[in-house]
Amino acid sequence: QTWTNGINEASKMALLAWEKETGIELVQINGQRRYGGPPPGWVGGPPPAGTEVYIARLPQDIYENTLIPLFESVGKLYEFRLMMTFSGLNRGFAYARYASRHDAQSAIAAFHRFQLRQGCAIVVCWSTQKRELVVSGLDASMSQWELEVTLHMVTEGIRSVTLHASPSQKEAKLAVLKYRSHEAAALAKKALMEGNLRLGEAKMRVDWLDPQLKQKLQLSEEPSSSWVQGGESPAVPLTLSLQNVLECLDMLCWKHHLRTPLFMTKCVQVNRNGWQRFWYQVAIPGCRVPISGFTWISPGRHGQSQHERAKVVVALHVLRVLGESL
Secondary structure (H helix, E strand, O other), X not given: OOOOOOOOHHHXXXXXXXXXXXXXXXXXXXXXXXXXXXXXXXXXXXXXXXXXXEEEOOOOOOOHHHHHHHHHOOOOEEEEXXXXXXXXXXXXXXXXXXXXHHHHHXXXXXXXXXXXXXXXXXXXXXXXXXXXXXXEEEEOOOOHHHHHHHHHHHOOOEEEEEEEEOOOOOOEEEEEEEEOOHHHHHHHHHHHHHOOOEOOOOEOEEEEOOHHHHXXXXXXXXXXXXXXXXXXXXXXXXXXXXXXXXXXXXXXXXXXXXXXXXXXXEEEEEOOOOOEEEEEEEEOOOOOOOEEEEEEEOOOOOOOOHHHHHHHHHHHHHHHHHHHHO
């Protein structure tokens, strides 16, 4: 990601000099910059749960050249993640994961309310490790299958999806998404919010799942639910491909005496996080008007082109529109 010129230039240059001097490699993806996970020379698997601390109230012009040496002074770091803005300033918070719970506890004892600079006391506490998101504003007609497939296309590390009637909106649904880790959930939240993704007519809202809402949903009617990964009988296979979706679409068209749809996709915009905006048009011989519009696709994964991934999302939308109209 390219930094905006002229903003906090002195601190940025100091960071680059520190990276060169120490040989430390920082990798920035989706609004966060990471060191380690694992760091060079690490032997064995990742540390157990309960070894990560949350760091808040950071001055926005302070970077890893100050923070990593500071937090390494009390214990061995496995990973350090600093949240970043587009302009190259930090977002005021970070996560440090240690080799042991004892090291993490030492960091809290040493640096909670530590004066990082005059008049700037930082907050250091245990990371809550939230892993559940709530997606509200979904159409009442949203199906479990459509939701799961779309989420699989634009996020990673999803474990389960539960779909509920919204307790606060008539004719609407909400979904609870559980991810394999806090980091995966945080990246998914950012991707879903910044990708301008729409599931139905209204733009959805994505938040961390509030404990009170979670309890309320558990006491309400039984939700539709499935385990997307790691469960016994997933509703949607993780290996869902363009061919699978198109076969469903072809079957629906054949059932109603329509011919195979013809797809056109064109990338018209790429944002700073690598999301691509596609224009699409789908002509179905036998239908008077083609289906057209725009959709956002997350940064690509190996083995599948962006146009192919765009067609999957578009085909899902066409399935829904065509099913309702027929």
